Amino acid sequence: MSGFLSIEALVAGYDKADVLTGVSLSAEAGRITCLLGANGAGKTTLVRAILGLTPPRGGSIRLDGRELSGLPTHKIVAAGIACIPEGRRLFPKLTVEENLRLGCYLVPGEALLRRRLEEVYDLFPRLRERRTQLAGTMSGGEQAMVSIGRGLMGQPKILLIDEPSLGLSPLFVKENFNIIRRINEGGTTVLLVEQNVHQTLAIAHYGYVMAQGRVVAAGTPAELTGNDEVRQAYFG
Amino acid sequence: MDVGLLSQYLANGVMLGLMYALVAVGFTLFFGVLDVIKFSHGDVAMVGAFAGFATYGGLQAAGVHNPVIQMLGVVLVSVAAMAILGALIARYLIVPLRGAPALNTLLITLMLGTALRESVRLFFPDGANPKPFPRLLPAGSLEFGQFTLRADSAILLAAGIAVIAAVHLLINRTKLGLAIRAVAQDEETARSMGINFSLIVLVTFALGSGVGAFAGVMNGLYYNEINFGMGLLLGVSGFAAAIVGGLGNIYGAILGGFLFAGLQTIGAVAMPFASAYKDVFAFGAVILIMAIRPTGLIPEKNSERV
Ligand SMILES: Nc1ncnc2c1ncn2[C@@H]1O[C@H](COP(=O)(O)OP(=O)(O)OP(=O)(O)O)[C@@H](O)[C@H]1O
Ligand SMILES: [Mg+2]
Numbered sequence: 001m002s003g004f005l006s007i008e009a010l011v012a013g014y015d016k017a018d019v020l021t022g023v024s025l026s027a028e029a030g031r032i033t034c035l036l037g038a039n040g041a042g043k044t045t046l047v048r049a050i051l052g053l054t055p056p057r058g059g060s061i062r063l064d065g066r067e068l069s070g071l072p073t074h075k076i077v078a079a080g081i082a083c084i085p086e087g088r089r090l091f092p093k094l095t096v097e098e099n100l101r102l103g104c105y106l107v108p109g110e111a112l113l114r115r116r117l118e119e120v121y122d123l124f125p126r127l128r129e130r131r132t133q134l135a136g137t138m139s140g141g142e143q144a145m146v147s148i149g150r151g152l153m154g155q156p157k158i159l160l161i162d163e164p165s166l167g168l169s170p171l172f173v174k175e176n177f178n179i180i181r182r183i184n185e186g187g188t189t190v191l192l193v194e195q196n197v198h199q200t201l202a203i204a205h206y207g208y209v210m211a212q213g214r215v216v217a218a219g220t221p222a223e224l225t226g227n228d229e230v231r232q233a234y235f236g
Numbered sequence: 237m238d239v240g241l242l243s244q245y246l247a248n249g250v251m252l253g254l255m256y257a258l259v260a261v262g263f264t265l266f267f268g269v270l271d272v273i274k275f276s277h278g279d280v281a282m283v284g285a286f287a288g289f290a291t292y293g294g295l296q297a298a299g300v301h302n303p304v305i306q307m308l309g310v311v312l313v314s315v316a317a318m319a320i321l322g323a324l325i326a327r328y329l330i331v332p333l334r335g336a337p338a339l340n341t342l343l344i345t346l347m348l349g350t351a352l353r354e355s356v357r358l359f360f361p362d363g364a365n366p367k368p369f370p371r372l373l374p375a376g377s378l379e380f381g382q383f384t385l386r387a388d389s390a391i392l393l394a395a396g397i398a399v400i401a402a403v404h405l406l407i408n409r410t411k412l413g414l415a416i417r418a419v420a421q422d423e424e425t426a427r428s429m430g431i432n433f434s435l436i437v438l439v440t441f442a443l444g445s446g447v448g449a450f451a452g453v454m455n456g457l458y459y460n461e462i463n464f465g466m467g468l469l470l471g472v473s474g475f476a477a478a479i480v481g482g483l484g485n486i487y488g489a490i491l492g493g494f495l496f497a498g499l500q501t502i503g504a505v506a507m508p509f510a511s512a513y514k515d516v517f518a519f520g521a522v523i524l525i526m527a528i529r530p531t532g533l534i535p536e537k538n539s540e541r542v
Contacts, residue, residue: 051428077430089425091418102418105411106430154430 002064003080003157003189004029005050010059010069012049018057019045021213027158029064032180032190034200036230037210043193044086046210047160050191051083052076063158078106080157084164086193088147092136096127099135099146103153113153120149123179141172148179158189165196177203201225239382247389249501250494251458252473254396257493258451259474260481261403262444264489267478268420269440272330272341276349277448278471280318280325282464283352284449285369285456286360288314292370307372314453315446322445323438331437349471356464366463369456392454399450400490403443407486416440448474469515476522482532491533496522 006026013019019042027033037043048054050061052073061069068076082103090099100120104113121128124145130138135146144164151159161180165173173196181203184190194200201207201221209217209230217227224230259281266274288310295306329348333341357363373388407413418426419436427433455470456462477496481488496518503517525533 053424053428072432072434073427074430074432077428083428085425085428089422091421091425093421094414094417098414098417101411101414102426102429102431105415150429 002029003027003187004064005081005158005189005191006060006062007046007050008060008062010046010049010061011057012045012054013057014045014054019213020049022059023210023213023215024059025208025215025218027189027191028206029189030184030187031205032184032192032203034192034194034204034207035210036194036197036200036207036224041210042213043210044162045213047083047086047162047191047193050076050160051081074106077154077156081160082151082154082156082158083160084147084151084162086162087166088143090135090138090143090146090150092134094135095132096135096138096146097131100127100149100153103150105154107154116153116155120152123152124149140167141169144168144172144176148176152183156188158191159183160191160193162193163195164192165194173199240384243383243385245501245505247385247393249497250393251389251396251454251497252500253494253497254393254400255451255454255458255470255493256473256477256496257400257490258396258447258454259470260478260489260493261400261486262448263475263478264481264483264486265416265440265444266330267483269416269437270326270330270334272338273345273475274325274330274441275342275345275471275475276325276352277345277444278469278474279349279352279467280321280445281448281452281455281470281474282462282467283321283356283452284314284318284445285452285462285466286356286363286367286464287317287449288453288456289367289369289462290360292372303372303374306370310372311450311453314449318449318452319442319446322448323442325445326438326441330441331434349467353464353467360464363464366461369460369462371457371460373457388457392458396450396454399447403447404486406443412436412439473518476519480522480525480532488532495533 008024010020010023011018023046035043045054049056052071056069059069060067063079063081066079068079091102097117100117101113104116107113126142127145127149130142135143138146148164165176168176177199180190180192192200192204201224204221206220207218207224208215209224217224217229219227259278262277263273266272291310291313292306295309300306325348329344330341333344371388373391375387377384377386378390407416415426415431415436418429418431419433423433451470455466473496477492478489480495481492499518499521500514503514504511507513507517
């Protein structure tokens, strides 16, 4: 199985300040690895560094042994990484279907693209009805579906998901976690950034906790629930 | 006024509208992908016209006298050369300035425009004087009662409309166009879809500049004369058209092109005694439109473009 992501001593930041000061973690192939941490801990920065949007200043990022750090974003994506970014980041003036097509940008061939579109439409029938609507005019929940669907279109080896349940109703949050579990059961490695600690630990195989730009705890969900630092930070 | 004269004004207005729209599309594309205003665009169109003129001379010297082949050669060389020039300008002048304030790009491209103009004036053989652009299109005219349309004008109109339609299809119906629109709306997210951002920027500048070169050649064929300063008015008019249209999308650019040409034509009809006043009238009207609708006729919302 492929999709093993390993990060070592990663340093990254904006302007002069380093946000990540030596982060090491790995996402096992075929598993859901979660990343917890308070606001501003550097989770999104880590996702951006993996994608090359915030180019790392040090350390290494390997996917199945291949070094990715330093490559331009489009090559990193071509290596098999896709992202469901924080805040959805849809293209508001493009239609739902155009948004989904962009998720499949690197996959050549209209036939394959159509098949994947159908798969996403089967997962979210609502999107099939709304395929010609501009993404910016969709409701928040519908936009979440487009963003998830777009991340799936490329059938990546590993999917980086950054706070997918932000701004969703509790019912849809639950559905969201089910979908992530199903994506993973299909063989895709998942690195999940989340604030819903209980539901996240319920589906994750392994987890990391970040604080102030470094990893402060790691373990199985059971270990993390028992960890004092995590309890203090999250469970009050 | 009689129908014949009116039809002349109409044909002339549509022709100008097409040229402005072709130039304005470039401004809109550049602004879309990189948020820059590239002031040298009109001068690139001028260099395109001179490249076409030089190609004609070369073909003559090589003994190629078939006007169809000459016409195709002129258009192809001009468009291809300016596409390359546009990509080079983007690669070496505009992309490196991305981190700098937008005013710097504006200033640099303003100076580049001057450099292009002066280079043609100084280095093109006898470049300081206007050049007679060859009449490569068939003579003769089509008559519809009092309405006459010159055959060369008809061909130019058809070709201009075809180019606009092709650009429209390229932007809205192809994968490349989808990538250009994605980059224009959200560069970072476009990159995380696997789009090669730098490549799309170069392709977009090549496309806009090639279309601008087409407008330059069209201008030469229509007036049968080119000169080193022609890009200035063409560029400013195209820029005005793009701004009036909202600098947001290519529909705005097309609408703005025709609107600006319409204003000039109205100015010319209303003040036949002094043709120079038509520009004063048109630019005055643009100032008025901008005062009433500061964001242009089709305003862009947030960062949604092209
Ligand atoms: N574009 C940016 N420029 C400068 N600083 C930034 C930028 N983005 C984030 N930061 C800073 O980096 C730090 C980490 O931010 P990051 O977005 O990675 O946190 P996070 O863990 O994702 O938080 P949240 O849970 O709120 O999403 C914060 O202090 C933030 O202010
Ligand atoms: Mg975040």
